[in-house]
Amino acid sequence: MTLLRIRNLSVDFATATGKFRAVDGVDQDVNNSEILAIVGESGSGKSVSMLAVMGLLPWTATVTADELSFDGHDLLTMDQRARRKIVGNDLAMIFQEPMSSLNPCFTVGWQIREALRVHLGMGRRERQARAIELFEQVGIPDPEKRLSAFPHQMSGGMNQRVMIAMAIACKPKLLIADEPTTALDVTIQAQILDLLASLRDETGMGLVLITHDMGVVAETAERVSVQYAGQKIEEQPVVPLFETPHHPYTSALLDALPERATEKRLPTIPGVVPGQFDRPAGCLFSPRCKFANAKCKAETPLALGSDLGYARCFYPLNSDERAAS
Amino acid sequence: MTDPVMTATALERHYQVGGGLFRAPRTLKAVGGLDFALYPGKTLAVVGESGCGKSTLARMVTMIEEPTAGTLLLDGKPVVRDDWASLRTSVQIVFQDPYGSLNPRQRVGMILEEPLKINRPEMSAKERTEKAREMLGMVGLRPEHFDRYPHMFSGGQRQRIAIARALMLDPKVLVLDEPVSALDLSIQSSVLNLLVDLQERMQLAYLFISHDLSVVRHVADEVIVMYLGRGVEKGSRDELFAAPFHPYTKALLSATPQADPRKTKERIKLDGELPSPLAIPQGCPFAPRCWKVQDKCRTTRPELSDEAHTAACFFPENGGTPA
Numbered sequence: 011m012t013l014l015r016i017r018n019l020s021v022d023f024a025t026a027t028g029k030f031r032a033v034d035g036v037d038q039d040v041n042n043s044e045i046l047a048i049v050g051e052s053g054s055g056k057s058v059s060m061l062a063v064m065g066l067l068p069w070t071a072t073v074t075a076d077e078l079s080f081d082g083h084d085l086l087t088m089d090q091r092a093r094r095k096i097v098g099n100d101l102a103m104i105f106q107e108p109m110s111s112l113n114p115c116f117t118v119g120w121q122i123r124e125a126l127r128v129h130l131g132m133g134r135r136e137r138q139a140r141a142i143e144l145f146e147q148v149g150i151p152d153p154e155k156r157l158s159a160f161p162h163q164m165s166g167g168m169n170q171r172v173m174i175a176m177a178i179a180c181k182p183k184l185l186i187a188d189e190p191t192t193a194l195d196v197t198i199q200a201q202i203l204d205l206l207a208s209l210r211d212e213t214g215m216g217l218v219l220i221t222h223d224m225g226v227v228a229e230t231a232e233r234v235s236v237q238y239a240g241q242k243i244e245e246q247p248v249v250p251l252f253e254t255p256h257h258p259y260t261s262a263l264l265d266a267l268p269e270r271a272t273e274k275r276l277p278t279i280p281g282v283v284p285g286q287f288d289r290p291a292g293c294l295f296s297p298r299c300k301f302a303n304a305k306c307k308a309e310t311p312l313a314l315g316s317d318l319g320y321a322r323c324f325y326p327l328n329s330d331e332r333a334a335s
Numbered sequence: 336m337t338d339p340v341m342t343a344t345a346l347e348r349h350y351q352v353g354g355g356l357f358r359a360p361r362t363l364k365a366v367g368g369l370d371f372a373l374y375p376g377k378t379l380a381v382v383g384e385s386g387c388g389k390s391t392l393a394r395m396v397t398m399i400e401e402p403t404a405g406t407l408l409l410d411g412k413p414v415v416r417d418d419w420a421s422l423r424t425s426v427q428i429v430f431q432d433p434y435g436s437l438n439p440r441q442r443v444g445m446i447l448e449e450p451l452k453i454n455r456p457e458m459s460a461k462e463r464t465e466k467a468r469e470m471l472g473m474v475g476l477r478p479e480h481f482d483r484y485p486h487m488f489s490g491g492q493r494q495r496i497a498i499a500r501a502l503m504l505d506p507k508v509l510v511l512d513e514p515v516s517a518l519d520l521s522i523q524s525s526v527l528n529l530l531v532d533l534q535e536r537m538q539l540a541y542l543f544i545s546h547d548l549s550v551v552r553h554v555a556d557e558v559i560v561m562y563l564g565r566g567v568e569k570g571s572r573d574e575l576f577a578a579p580f581h582p583y584t585k586a587l588l589s590a591t592p593q594a595d596p597r598k599t600k601e602r603i604k605l606d607g608e609l610p611s612p613l614a615i616p617q618g619c620p621f622a623p624r625c626w627k628v629q630d631k632c633r634t635t636r637p638e639l640s641d642e643a644h645t646a647a648c649f650f651p652e653n654g655g656t657p658a
Contacts, residue, residue: 225592
């Protein structure tokens with residue numbers, strides 16, 4: 011069942027120098043109990059599109075979409091009060107920096123119990139019991155003692171577990187994890203990723219994993235959506251994405267991984283991600299693409315069919331036509 | 336084999352923390368007894384998790400901090416505090432964050448010329464500019480970038496500027512403290528290529544500090560794995576990655592995500608986290624998290640041997656010699 015349905019989502023920011031389109035016509039579905047990864051470089055709009063779903067963007071942002079619905083609710087027309095009931099409850103998010111997302115003035119126990127009080131209206135004793143249960147679930151040793159610790163008294167990995175415990179406190183249907191392990195060490199990263207996957211198995215929630223790490227994607231995700239400069243340029247299940255990418259950007263990105271290198275010099279992608287002032291006409295990747303021709307630089311490619319991974323490209327790679335020609 | 340540019344023997348750095356009128360300060364052993372050598376044209380990578388002493392090591396090598404014990408030899412000469420000013424020119428560093436390490440009020444040309452102004456006072460302004468422009472070309476930036484400010488550049492370009500600045504004084508040793516971890520994947524590869532090129536051309540010795548094993552595997556010749564301020568395994572890149580001896584190295588390798596969805600590998604799950612460096616376990620520092628731990632590990636500390644590939648472990652994996 012489709013839990014989250016996004017059609018033609020765009021987000022514009024009003025900046026001092028004019029409008030900046032951070033997300034440009036993104037379509038995305040997330041189903042129950044699946045792990046979808048959104049990958050892209052910084053500035054590709056992967057976080058902003060999910061913040062738009064959460065309704066956490068600042069007032070300078072204008073969100074437009076043909077459809078933005080979550081579990082039967084229309085998030086576009088919904089008023090703030092009703093939305094507040096869903097966000098943090100059925101729809102939860104984990105942020106990248108656990109140290110700066112927790113309030114340093116309150117104990118972590120207070121912060122986790124607040125979510126339970128606001129959304130579930132539990133009594134004091136019930137809240138405490140649930141908080142301990144949650145800490146156990148995310149693997150925090152000695153939960154009763156840790157509940158009265160302040161964020162600065164714990165390590166990054168522990169704080170990230172607190173964030174996860176807080177996010178899953180109300181048994182969300184969809185959990186959005188925005189770079190949940192980027193600030194952590196690899197051994198802790200492995201623990202956190204295993205934890206998220208096992209929570210998904212237990213509760214059947216949908217999980218959206220925003221990341222830039224191809225290794226994390228390969229090991230955790232089931233379906234992958236690749237974003238570039240605000241556009242979704244490809245979406246495929248994880249195995250075909252790594253084996254037969256259709257968009258030249260995906261392919262170039264995979265080639266640039268040091269672990270795939272066969273010689274001392276790595277293949278590179280020339281140029282940089284376009285910013286506010288140097289957005290090219292036509293395909294956004296055309297200035298950096300080695301296959302680009304005049305058509306790519308003039309016309310904007312539309313997303314292709316599902317057999318070609320919805321690639322936004324006139325000349326998709328690994329397609330039958332290309333093999334025939 | 337050529338002589339090493341830099342040799343460190345039993346390098347240590349301890350800090351005194353806390354303490355007050357009635358409380359004795361405690362000793363934090365950030366780096367405890369590390370041996371290594373840097374060779375021209377070769378890369379020594381130091382890997383480990385946060386808090387293992389990687390950055391303290393970088394600060395000692397670049398003479399920002401003085402080791403509390405042990406010796407550091409640069410070109411056969413001991414590094415002592417009195418000579419720091421003259422020796423620093425041959426050891427330079429590139430920091431992790433290219434957004435924080437460049438002065439936003441200086442133009443690129445100024446940034447590059449400053450080291451010369453201070454350390455080569457005999458050079459004329461014209462020579463300095465010439466040298467800075469030449470360096471700009473060497474790191475793959477265009478001549479028109481000379482008069483721009485850092486904010487006008489992307490992360491990858493800034494890192495190139497930082498590298499250029501580090502090379503202005505023709506150093507022999509370049510310390511790279513997580514040089515690519517703040518960069519996007521598509522930019523990362525081009526900066527790594529630049530580093531490879533520069534090393535070949537200038538025969539630089541790199542001390543490459545990183546937590547990203549896939550990057551280390553690509554650039555390193557020799558690797559030291561650090562845990563709680565001590566080297567737990569040392570070896571050539573190929574040997575260490577193919578058959579790690581120390582259980583920690585093995586766990587670290589298995590925890591590193593690989594970009595291959597078909598590979599189902601069994602991940603070694605480490606329980607717990609790095610112990611506080613204020614309370615390093617008495618025996619093997621890794622003992623509390625190790626799955627092969629025995630009584631001996633808790634009481635006696637294993638040390639690295641002099642072999643090329645060695646691990647500080649009594650019960651090594653993959654047929655290593657026990658310490």
